[in-house]
Amino acid sequence: MAPFESPSAWDARLNEAFAAGDETALAEAYRQFSPLVHTLALRSLRDSAAADDATQEVFIRVWRSRSAFDPSKARLPAWIVGITRNVIADAQAATTRETRKVLAAVEHSPDPGQAAGHAAAELLADRLLLDGELERLGEPQGSILKLAFYDDLTHSQISQKLDLPLGTVKSHIRRSLSVLRSRLEVDRATS
Numbered sequence: 001m002a003p004f005e006s007p008s009a010w011d012a013r014l015n016e017a018f019a020a021g022d023e024t025a026l027a028e029a030y031r032q033f034s035p036l037v038h039t040l041a042l043r044s045l046r047d048s049a050a051a052d053d054a055t056q057e058v059f060i061r062v063w064r065s066r067s068a069f070d071p072s073k074a075r076l077p078a079w080i081v082g083i084t085r086n087v088i089a090d091a092q093a094a095t096t097r098e099t100r101k102v103l104a105a106v107e108h109s110p111d112p113g114q115a116a117g118h119a120a121a122e123l124l125a126d127r128l129l130l131d132g133e134l135e136r137l138g139e140p141q142g143s144i145l146k147l148a149f150y151d152d153l154t155h156s157q158i159s160q161k162l163d164l165p166l167g168t169v170k171s172h173i174r175r176s177l178s179v180l181r182s183r184l185e186v187d188r189a190t191s
Contacts, residue, residue: 015071026066029076030059037084044088045095057087133180141176144169 010032018025034055041054061083069079130149134142140162147153147161155173159166 010075010077012071012075015069015076018066018076019069019071021066025076026059026063029062029080033077033080034059037080040081040084041088041091045091050091050095054084054087054091057091058084061087129184133183136183137176137179140164141172144172145176145180148173 011028014025014028018029037058038051038055041058042048042051045051045054058080062080065083069076074082134145134149136142137145143162144158144164147158148155153161155166155169158164159169162169
């Protein structure tokens with residue numbers, strides 16, 4: 001305990017003051033024992049941030065449960081070390097639970113290759129569904145939308161390619177998209 005003050009340096013009068021709710025007694029306990037609490041937490045948790053959190057949690061619990069402290073049964077330093085052990089055990093249990101959750105998620109997650117294959121199958125299914133719906137539209141609507149969807153042509157380019165007036169192309173696209181939306185929403189709702 002070289003870097004820490006000896007527990008024998010703890011003034012027994014502070015036990016009574018702390019039990020009575022004196023905040024200066026808590027401040028003195030923190031000043032004297034937070035380095036010890038932090039060291040115990042760091043040795044057990046092996047993470048500085050977790051040790052910081054544990055130290056803070058210890059003194060929050062110490063203050064909140066001060067009514068349970070009985071100076072006739074234990075000195076405050078011993079009581080704080082007992083709470084420290086509980087906080088460390090809680091932190092270790094929480095870490096273990098989180099590790100189990102991560103491992104379970106990894107075990108249940110699909111293989112990246114399988115996920116890519118699934119995405120490709122979904123894309124192919126969507127493409128086949130869209131092709132079928134475009135065929136159902138008839139001509140020239142099916143051809144107009146194929147040029148828009150698959151060839152990524154603008155309205156003007158479609159108009160020139162099919163030798164149709166621009167307004168006609170725009171009207172066909174607007175009406176055809178409305179029909180497709182209605183059909184696809186019905187198909188999605190029933191599947």
